[in-house]
Amino acid sequence: MEFKEMKKIWDTQNDEALYVINEDALHRRIKAKKVGTKRRTSFSEVVLIASNLCAGGVVIISHLLKNSGNVVAVTMGAMMMIVGMYILFLRSQRIKRDQQTDVSILGDLENAIENINYRIKLSQSMIWFCLIVIALTMYTVLNSDQSVFNIVLISAFFIVGFIMSRWEHKRFNLGKKKQLLDLKEKLINEFEM
Amino acid sequence: MTENEINHIFQTWLKQHKALLFKIVRSYAFNEEDRDDLFQEIAIQVWKSVASFKQQSAVTTWLYRVALNTAIKWTTKERKHQDGHESIDISQHIIESHQLPDDRLAWLYEEIAQLNEVDRSLTLLLLDGFSYKEMSKILGISESNVGVKINRIKKHLTTKSEKS
Structure with a gap:
């Protein structure tokens, strides 16, 4: 069979109703999917920005009000505020990049790779930042009058959080x-x- | 662009170009559930792409780019409803397929299915009358590479038809 003949056979599909769309089912599934895949990157950013700015703000204000003179805690609070603002800046850069229109499949793929690289960098930086916060918090806790039980509880909380963030990083981003x-x-x- | 405008354009595209989308779905997914899954994935990506369509190309070129990109990515990952993250009602199928009117068309789909994902996309574009220039724009590769590849595909399909 010549290729022209194949094309003619192919074109017969254009005039025949070979498929019917169940619009209700499609609408329901799109809605379910939109909820399910709701902008994971954006959500992580907002959570990181809000948690860093709020936690940093609370730490600084409470220590300043109490006039505690705890330099380590105030430094940690300031660091959290700076990190929160830095992620806010990164987020605005990412949104700007996302708005650029790609014209090819290869271009789309490159854009998707850029975005995943961004998520990997963000996730890696947060893991290191998390370690610093854990170290500073533990230093403050160990130098305070906390009971052994409280110290164990806080340590366990940090360990679980750290393992979960490593798992998320490997499971989703690297894959x-x-x-x-x-x-x-x-x-x-x-x-x- | 408001959500209502996006929805209106999406519905219009779906009505006018459903044949185009079905051809891609049929070429990349081979049972009813997979076809439903891929069609829904393509529909979502098309819906999301409406706002970024700048009318610098024809709607068909745009839809082909979005749909092929989605189909190629879809074939490399597990089906969505298998990962347990979403509870989707699959009791009702999104697309109901009818019997193909011509045995030769079924043969053509079988042959397309044997090709790798990239050759499959080129074959679909070729059969739908896209020029080398348009194909190179859609895929992001040079026209000369498209030309060489197309000649191989044509030769391959013609030889197969002679044998069958």
């Missing part, structure tokens, strides 16, 4: 990046003659 890079490689290799 997704590998998937996108494989796809890009596949697309490029296909056209290397």
Whole structure:
């Protein structure tokens, strides 16, 4: 069969109703999906910004009001405020980048890889930042009159939080990046003659 | 652009270009559940893309780019409803398929299904009459590379048809 003939056969689909869309079912599924995949990156950013700014603000204000003279705690609060504002800046850069229109599948893939790189960087930075906060908090707690039980409880909380953030980083971000890079490689290799 | 305007454009595109979307779905998904899943994924991506459509290209070119991109990515990952993150009612199918009118069309789909994801996308674009220039824009690769690849695909399909 010649290719022209194949094209004619292919075009017969345009005039026939080979499929029917169940619009109600589609609408329900789109709605469910939109809720399910609701902008994970944006959500993480907002949580990080709000938690850092609020926690930092509370720490600084409470120590200043009490005039405690605890330099370590005030430094930690200031650090949290700075990190919160830095993530706010990164978020505005990401939104600007997202608004740029891509014109090709390869361009789309590159944009998706840029976004996942951004999420990886954000997640890695937060892991290191988290370690500093844990160290400073533990220093403050150990130098206060807290009971052993409270110290164990706070330590356990930090350990669980740290393990969870490592797991999230490996499970979602690194896996997704590998998937996108494989796809890009596949697309490029296909056209290397 | 308001959400109502986006919804209106989305519905219009869906009505006018459903054949285009179904061809892509049928070429990348091979059972009813997968077709539903891919169609819904494409529909979501098309809906999201409405606001960024700047009319610098034809709607069909835009839809092909969005739908092919989604289909290629979809084939590389697990089906969404298997990961347990979303509770989706699959008792009602989104698309109800009818029998293909021509056995040769079924044969053509089978042959397209044997190709890798990238060749599949090029074959669909070729069969739908896109120029090399448009194909190169949609895929983000050079026209000369498209040309070489297309010649191979044409030769492959013609040889297969002679054998069958």
